[in-house]
Amino acid sequence: MDYFYVDIETELGEMLTYYVAAMDEAHAEELAIIAFENGEIECMGIQIVSIYAYGA
Numbered sequence: 001m002d003y004f005y006v007d008i009e010t011e012l013g014e015m016l017t018y019y020v021a022a023m024d025e026a027h028a029e030e031l032a033i034i035a036f037e038n039g040e041i042e043c044m045g046i047q048i049v050s051i052y053a054y055g056a
Helices: 025-037
Strands: 002-010 015-022 048-055
Touching: 002 025, 015 025, 025 048
Parallel strands: none
Antiparallel strands: 002 015, 002 048
């Protein structure tokens, strides 16, 4: 497992960065989406417009 930053942009223009341990970038993005949908990431937006994972 490696650590990744995941940048998330919502429909309201919010830019969020989520830090996660994952196997690769795709897995990091999946984990961030799950956390977003479960309300673990606090923000005003309810929809992800763009998401991008990169190594920490």
